[in-house]
Amino acid sequence: MAVRQKPVEEQVIVITGASSGIGLATAHVLAERGVKGLVLAARNEEALRAVAEELSRGRTRVIAAPADVSRREDVERVARTAIDAFGGFDTWVNDAAVALYGNLTEIPLEDQRRLFDVNYWGVVNGSMIAADHLRRRGGTIINIGSVLSERTMILQTQYSASKHAVKAFTDGLRMELENQGAPIAVTLIKPSSIDTPYVEHARNYLDRESAVPAPVYDPHLVAKAIVFAAEHQRREITVGFGGWVIGAMGKMAPRLMDRAMEWTGYGLQTTDQRERPGMRDNLYQARExxxxxxxxxxEPRRTSLLLEAQLHPFVTATVLAGLAAGLAALLIPPMASVRRRRPSRSPSSRHQPTVRRTGNGHDKRTLGPGHVSQRGPSEGRPQPRH
Structure with missing residues (x-):
């Protein structure tokens, strides 16, 4: 069955992880577009209701639905809230995530399990509940992955592993829904380093404050990709050329990238400031x-040519073809002129005789095509005087 995606102005959209970062930026962009309805989910009820109140001042109806996505019953309650308020939803965005910094041997196993409960099982919970609802009316599931699903980042091994799992799950879900003929588009968004409260929310086991590697991109770029995917069927969208390069290099030269990360990973992911004592993350409890x-x-980058190329591939191809044609028009005339000016042999030089010695001691003189003469050893030479 064909997937039909309505304009966002006609959609009801559910966003998890909506109280900060990418989820919050996406909610703002959708409200500015005049989306029909928003259901925002996060653990911090106070912050969530403040966001809903702010965005409700426009023409969009916004509802706060506090939830911990690692609990399936919470996610089911979010879906029921959307159904009760709007009669259903059209797009579901799985954005909620937590993070850890540190060496695997120093991170407690319960923290690693908690990360997977949120980052992986939270996506599974949201996707399966959304798919069950959208089978009947059609729509879109958008999962927020990471460029680290293509290349593991040292000191963020479990976060990278969870995003590898999200990518595999998203690909499998897409194939199964297509095979079943379900009218549901499934898109994976892969952000690079984004200027969100990621490090403020991450639990850090390093001795210095954590950081994300440069270049850093504005969260509104990810929001732009999410809104686009809600209206256009796309398999994957990568946000930020910097992260894309890391993944590409990891495939072309994996051992070299291993060494590069070993040499630079700590410096790129920490600041000069000592880590302050005491946990201030949101791994188990919501924070401000x-x-x-x-x-x-x-200062984050607010543009991404890579993103634009993915959102508008035909325009990009046309522009590149035009640039190639223009470059050819500039280069071909000079090259042709050079060829015309290349020195050539004069007609007379083409018929200058060439001489080569034959086996019988005679010279064979070639004057040109069809002109051959032979002479003996002494013919044409001065004879000795006696």
């Missing part, structure tokens, strides 16, 4: 939210 950006001083 409502921030879209990180508190670390840096």
């Amino acid at each position: 939210d409502g921030d879209m950006y990180s508190s670390q001083p840096r």
Whole structure:
């Protein structure tokens, strides 16, 4: 069955992890577009209701649905909230995630399990519940993965592993739904380093404050990709060329990338500041939210040519073809001129005789095509005087 995706202005959209970062940026962009309805889910009820109140001042109806995505019953309650308020939903965005920094041998196993409960099983819970509802009306499931699903980042091994799992699950879900003829589009968004409160929310077992490697991109770029995927069927969208390069290099030269990460991984993911004592992360408990950006001083990139190329591939191909044609038009005339000016042999030189010695001691003189003469050893030479 064909997938039909409505304009976002006609859609009801559910977003998990909506109280900060990418989820919050996406909620703002959708509200500005005038989406029909928003159901926002996160653990921090106070921050979530503040966001819902702010966004409800426009023409969009926004409902807060507090939930921990690692608990299936919480996710089911989010879906029921959307159904009760709007009669259903059209797009479901799985964005909620937590993070860990540190060496595997130093991170307690319960923390690693908790990360998978949120990052992987939270996506599974949301996707399966959304798919069950969308089978009847059609729509879109958007899972927020990471470029680290293509290349593991040292000191973020379990986060990378969870995003590998999200990618595998998303690919499998897409194939199964297509095979069953379900009218559901499934898209994986893979952000690079994004300027969100990621490091403020991450549990850090390093001796210095954590950081995300440069270049860093604005969360509104990820929001743009999410909104696009809600209206256009896409398999994957990568946000940020910097992260894409890491994945590509990891495939072309995996051992070299291993060594590069071993040499630079700690320095790229820490600051000069000592880590402050005491856990201030959101691994188990929600912390103060409502921030879209990180508190670390840096200027994020607000454009991504790679993203634009993926969102508008035909326009990109046309532009590249035009540039290639223009470049050819500039280069071909000079090259042709060079060929015309290349020195050539004069007609007279083409008929200058060439001489080669034959086996019988005679010279064979070639004057040109069809002109051959022979002479003996002494013919044409001065004879000695007697």
